[in-house]
Amino acid sequence: MEPPVTTPRLLKTPDEVRWFANDLRRRGQTLALVPTMGFLHDGHLSLMREGRARCDVVAATIFVNPTQFGPTEDLSRYPRDLSGDLAKCGAAGATVVYSPEPSTVYPQGFQTYVTVEQVSQGLCGDRRPGHFRGVATVVTKLLALFRPDVALFGEKDYQQLQVIKALGRDLELGVEIVGMPTIREADGLAMSSRNTYLSADDRVRALSLSKGLFAMQAAAKAGEADVAKLVALGLAPLTAAQVKLDYLEVRDATTLEPLTTLTKEKPGRALVAAFLGTTRLIDNVALTLAGG
Numbered sequence: 174m175e176p177p178v179t180t181p182r183l184l185k186t187p188d189e190v191r192w193f194a195n196d197l198r199r200r201g202q203t204l205a206l207v208p209t210m211g212f213l214h215d216g217h218l219s220l221m222r223e224g225r226a227r228c229d230v231v232a233a234t235i236f237v238n239p240t241q242f243g244p245t246e247d248l249s250r251y252p253r254d255l256s257g258d259l260a261k262c263g264a265a266g267a268t269v270v271y272s273p274e275p276s277t278v279y280p281q282g283f284q285t286y287v288t289v290e291q292v293s294q295g296l297c298g299d300r301r302p303g304h305f306r307g308v309a310t311v312v313t314k315l316l317a318l319f320r321p322d323v324a325l326f327g328e329k330d331y332q333q334l335q336v337i338k339a340l341g342r343d344l345e346l347g348v349e350i351v352g353m354p355t356i357r358e359a360d361g362l363a364m365s366s367r368n369t370y371l372s373a374d375d376r377v378r379a380l381s382l383s384k385g386l387f388a389m390q391a392a393a394k395a396g397e398a399d400v401a402k403l404v405a406l407g408l409a410p411l412t413a414a415q416v417k418l419d420y421l422e423v424r425d426a427t428t429l430e431p432l433t434t435l436t437k438e439k440p441g442r443a444l445v446a447a448f449l450g451t452t453r454l455i456d457n458v459a460l461t462l463a464g465g
């Protein structure tokens with residue numbers, strides 16, 4: 174029988190987190206951590222449900238991390254709904270939610286940052302300077318604080334997932350980093366907290382991202398290995414929808430190195446970023462060559 178849904182306990186300070194996590198460990202219970210920036214959708218909730226399936230207890234974090242936003246980005250208008258989020262976390266199986274103040278995470282005198290080198294380069298790393306340094310720093314802090322058994326992240330932020338896998342390995346944090354499939358709306362649009370910014374017209378045009386990626390995926394499955402041809406296929410719907418392209422690239426699925434040809438041994442990943450008005454959306458899919 175499913176346990177009854179209760180509102181998760183809200184933790185505000187590192188001491189409260191340490192007390193909670195130490196108590197769990199003393200009782201021999203395993204912990205899954207789901208870091209988020211809030212304004213939760215089904216993608217986030219799927220991470221919590223998977224965490225619940227893998228571990229005894231799930232903790233979520235809700236923190237709009239200032240160090241991963243550039244000076245001209247949407248930090249101040251990033252959507253927030255803490256009370257709605259708490260209810261959703263409870264329904265998805267989280268027991269506690271850590272939602273600290275920025276001055277708690279970055280107090281006066283803070284000066285230690287984490288930089289992940291190769292996989293942070295190119296793609297969003299080039300377009301959003303400092304972004305992955307901010308992500309890597311806050312995620313390292315959260316992993317060091319909670320010391321979870323498992324931490325779950327969505328594949329929608331595919332480069333971010335590779336950055337976090339690298340830091341978990343390199344810093345020997347002893348946590349299993351789990352990437353979970355992108356959750357999509359019925360028409361294919363990848364779920365994102367930023368979709369809330371889209372006008373009705375931009376919402377329709379935003380479908381060109383997944384449409385292009387799906388066309389590339391189908392062509393690879395049918396045997397097309399030439400990356401230039403795949404990219405041309407993916408670009409067609411974006412051009413037709415007149416979206417402002419940031420990038421559309423095919424990379425090695427693990428190292429994120431650029432690819433010119435897909436092979437069965439080296440699965441690829443098609444990754445796109447584009448602007449709909451002032452809203453920047455990203456999406457990606459796996460590219461597996463026929464028989465691969």
Ligand code: PAF
Binds near residue numbers: 209211238
């Ligand atoms: O994916 C996100 O929501 C954020 O980048 C993360 C991983 C919670 C770090 O702030």
